[in-house]
Structures are given as structure tokens and as C-alpha cells.
Amino acid sequence: MGADGKKPYIIAVIIQVIYTGMFVVSKGAFNQGMNTYVFIFYRQAAASLLLLPLAILLERKNARSLSFRLLLKLFLFALIGTTFSLNVYNVSLKFTSATVGSATSNSMPVVTFFIALLLRMEVVKPRSPSGIAKLTGVALCLAGVLLIAFYVGPSLNPVNHHRALATAHADGDTTRGTWIKGTFLMVLANVTWSLWIVLQAALLKEYPNKLLVTATQCVFSAVQCFFVALVAERDFSRWQLRFDVSLLAVLYTGFVVTGVSYYLQAWCADMKGPVFLAVWNPLCFVFTIFSSSFFLGEIVHLGSILGGILLVGGLYSVLWGKSRENRIAPCGEMNVIDGAEEERSAKDEKDERGDQEKGDMKQHDKAVVISPVEQV
DSSP: OOHHHHHHHHHHHHHHHHHHHHHHHHHHHHHTTOOHHHHHHHHHHHHHHHHHHHHHHHSTTGGGGOOHHHHHHHHHHHIIIIIIHHHHHHHHHHHSOHHHHHHHGGGHHHHHHHHHHHTTSSOOOTTSHHHHHHHHHHHHHHHHHHHHHHOOOOEEOOSOSSOSSOOSSOGGGOOHHHHHHHHHHHHHHHHHHHHHHHHHHHHHHHSOOHHHHHHHHHHHHHHHHHHHHHHHOOOGGGGOOOTTHHHHHHHIIIIIIIIIIHHHHHHHHHHHOHHHHHHTHHHHHHHHHHHHHHHHOOOEEHHHHHHHHHHHHHHHHHHHHHHHHHHHGGGTSOOOOTGGGGGOOHHHHHHHHHHHHHHTGGGTTSOOOOOTGGGO
16 A cells, blocks of 8 residues: 555544544533633634635635525524534533543434434335344444443543643532433434534535535534523633633634544545545544543543443444445445435336336347346
8 A cells, every 4th residue: 555545544543633632622621611602602713713714715706606595594504513513512521521522423423324314315124234234333322322321330540640631620520410411412412413414415415515615604603602602601701711721622623623624524535435434433432531531630431431332333333234235236236325316116116117018018039137226
């Protein structure tokens, strides 16, 4: 494998390192006492400062094609996928740990598949190997979440007892009820984010300008998050950013995560496909276990690790089912293609066969060639 062939693998690891940093510095800022709603506003504002000039510079001509209907749709998508999802997610991160946040992120591809299934954008054949793998993945993810929420288990001592990111609140202050509530809030955040991914895919088919769509939603979410933060935190002394982990978290998540990692993900997905990126997600879970323990002095419990392993198993089960399905589809064993092509019914196929038979009535002595779809 040459240097160019290794690039996607190196980039995939870098992306997971970036997300590990996001979990650690965000949790550090919340432990320091930063309001989660104010943090999201600053993060989205920083991301808007990065993306908006790029969108104006590169997509100035296309901006005129943004109709009022499309702007309204972008506003609603920003409300669901960013404002609501990120605010709930960061509250849940404050209630739990960076390790749990990283572990549950592995459930997002599975949750996205489940939502697409409910919206009839995915098809599952329960008796086929791919269908069994997908359903098993959903069950493993559910088991992993329940294990994290209700089973603590023995604790593992921190790697470093001298915290590099000094925090004011210890993890031991979290009560059991708060932990359970935080875990399920994290699942809710992942569900809404996955719903946003499904809706975003449909939106990009209607308006395929990714930079303009992303920048517009980012600006909308910054405005929305400002009003949410204004209601949640009216003491403006707590809005002040100091030269500590809080400022680091805002700059890191706003510029590095939104700017650098999003670009790297787009490049990597273009080179190897989205499944390639998802396969590397568990690496972030492993990195976060050690990083949160080292930098935050976080106490990692066996329940979180076992639950994370189940979530990773669910992720790989769904990915395997999807990849097998995609390999089989061209051979005619399944008709599962994104979009409306998935919804061809048996009746349509029967009608097509009838038409074909009528057209070939006079040539019955010739061999009949059945199309791949008709071999089902």
C-alpha cells in the first residue's frame, strides 16, 4: 500500500482523535461550571464565524437560489438537529461522563437505520442474513444503553490522579438517578440527531449545495441557541469566557470539530464511502476511556465499558448487514436501493412478468432471460 493508499486510514484515525478531544474538553468545561446552553451558543457562533465567510466567498451566486420555503426548512432542521439535539446532548454529558458520551455515539448509525426503517426508507427481510444482522444490531444497541444506565459495576482507577484539566466538580458527585437520566437524555439526543441525518439526506437531494446548507443551518442554530441560553442563564456574569478549559472547549469545538473534522470526514467519505468512516467510530471510544481518565481523572466503571462493547457490536452488526445487502443487490437476491427504488412491490414485478410473457408469446421456443429483480 503506497502513501496515497494510507491517507484515508490516517485521516480516519485523526478524525477519531479530534472527536476524543471534543468529548474530553467539553466535559472538562462542564465540570468547571460552564453553563451547557451558553456553551452551545458560543460553539455555534464560532462555527458560524468560520463557515459563513467561506459560504459567502465560494457560494455567493448560489445564495440567491435559497427560496423562502427552503430557508424555513433549514430553520426547522437547525432547530431539530442542532439546537435541540446538541443542548440535550451536552446536558446529558454533564450528568454522565465523556466515556458514556463516546460509547453512545456508536449507536447513531443504528438509530439512523431504525428511523429510516420506520420512515420506509429502508427495507429489512427478517429471514435473510442481512436482515437478521440488522435486527441483532438494534437489539445489541438497546441492551448496551440499558447496561450503561442501570449497571455500574466495579470502578477502574484513573490513569492519572493529577488532573491536567483542573475541574471543580468530581464525577463522584453524580447521583444514580442523575446518571440514569443523563444516559436516556443522551439516547434522546442521538435519536434527534439521527432523525436530522435522515432529513438532511432528503434535503441534499433537493438542494445539493452542502456548504451553503451547512452554513445557513449553523447561523440559524446560533440565533436559536442564543435565545435558549438567554432563557436558561440570565446571570450574564456566567457568560464570560476566561482563559481556561471553557475557552479552549468553545474554540476547539467551534473551529476544529466543525471546521477541520467536517472537511476531513467529507474527504474521507468521498474516497472510501460513509461506511468506512463508521467502522472507525469504536476507536474514539477506546481513546476517550484513557483520555478522560488521564486528563479529567474520570472514574470509568465496568458497566460503561461493557455497555460500550455491546454498542460497538450493534454498530458492526448493522454495518455488516448493510454491506452484505449492498453486495447482494446487484446479483438479484435483494432489491434494496436508497430512495424510492426500494419500494417496488411484488405486484409490479408480477405485472412486468406478464407483459414480458405476452410480448414473447411467439418466441416461446427461445430461452427466457429473467432480470435480476425478477429472480427474487
